Amino acid sequence: MTAKAGTGERRQYWISVALLAVAAPLALFLPSRGEWLDWFAAKARQPVTVERGTTQELAGATWRLVDFTPLPGDLPETTVLLAELEVDVTDADRLRKAAPCLMTLTDVKGRRWSSNFLLPYDARNLRPDVAEKKSCLNLIEAQPGTLQLTGNFIIPEGTEGLALILSMNGEPQQRLLLR
Amino acid sequence: MSIGVQSLIAVAVGIVALYGMQHTTPYYSDIVSSVEIKAAQGKPVSTDKFTMGVADVHMAKEIVIPSFNAERVYRTDGQWLVIEAVAKANNESTSLSSAFWRGPSGIRYTLSARPSLVPGLIGSERLEPGIPRPVLLIFEVPEKEVEGGTLLVADSLVNPLSQQAAIAMAPVEAKNRHQSVVIKRAGKVLPWTLEFR
Secondary structure (H helix, E strand, C coil), X not given: CHHHHHHHHHHHHHHHHHXXXXXXXXXXXXXXXXXXXXHXXXXXXXXXXXXXXXCEEECCEEEEEEEEEEEECCCCCEEEEEEEEEEEECCHHHHHHHCCEEEEEECCCCCEEECCCCCCXXXXXXXXXXXXXXXXXXXXXXXXXXXXXXXXXXXXXCCCCCEEEEEECCEEEEEEEEC | CCHHHHHHHHHXXXXXXXXXXXXXXXXXXXXXCCEEEEEECCCCEECCCEEEEEEEEEEEEEEEEECCCCEEEEEEEEEEEEEEEEEEECCXXXXXXXXXXXXXXXXXXXXXXXXXXXXXXXXXXXXXECEXXXXXXXXXXXXXXXXXXXXXXXXXXXXXXCEEEEEECCCXXXXXXXXXXXXXXXXXXXXXXXXXX
């Protein structure tokens, strides 16, 4: 009788452990209503690589990296990198809803620079035409057609392996890696 | 021992345990508060977001900010601490939006908002990876809170479990104790120069 009762208790113990192993993760995941899964999915999703000269559709527009132009920085041993893009707006309504765009510059070491709101003073004097071009914020009033878009970054001189990560605030599930 | 006495002892133990738990259980805000990365003045400290080093600390009874046609003078009954430091972002662009002076009593003093228009104040410019920038910090603290103080700097206090540099500060050297510190606007590389009276 004692041996039978012991076997039953052991079985109950291991069933409880197995149920706990299932219930504990569920207790973490269920209250999040899928936010954890979205977070994991967003982390796992790789950006679409767009090589120089080619185009890629994103949020109602076709995007192409025109050039990376290094300009002298205001600080010693720094460069202002001007990223110029051509954006062909095919679905202006969708693009406006997804705007503004977010630009981040990355290098071979994985470092990430956020774009500046304004072009630094010295660089502005060298490229006055940039004032005529659009920035990510201007996309909230995008119209069908082609527009020139710029972003600028302050980086150390000699930074290698540069690429531009582009995403839309309203459609964060897709990102482009333009290089 | 009777059952009644045993019950009383059990209740007393329970009350003591509950009282202890009430007074020792950390708040949720404590559990997710910043993690201190300890360092000492003179050595750079690196958190997951930024690297920082304190170069010099000056103590004065008044701060003078020259403006276009006059000087703005800020006096204190305590002491002004003017801290010159260098900081850079580690892996991604960031801003240092939180700085405190923690005195030996444990009281925290936030950055002084009295002297305005000071060039190079911490948080006024974004830090970029690979580009060290000089930053200035100004605190107004009681004299007894100066020696044995700790400088606390973080990119944000809002992010749970973010890292915070906690730099144990050395006593202010005699040559750095002044009546007045004049903070003048300078160039692009070093946004300020200090003069002493």
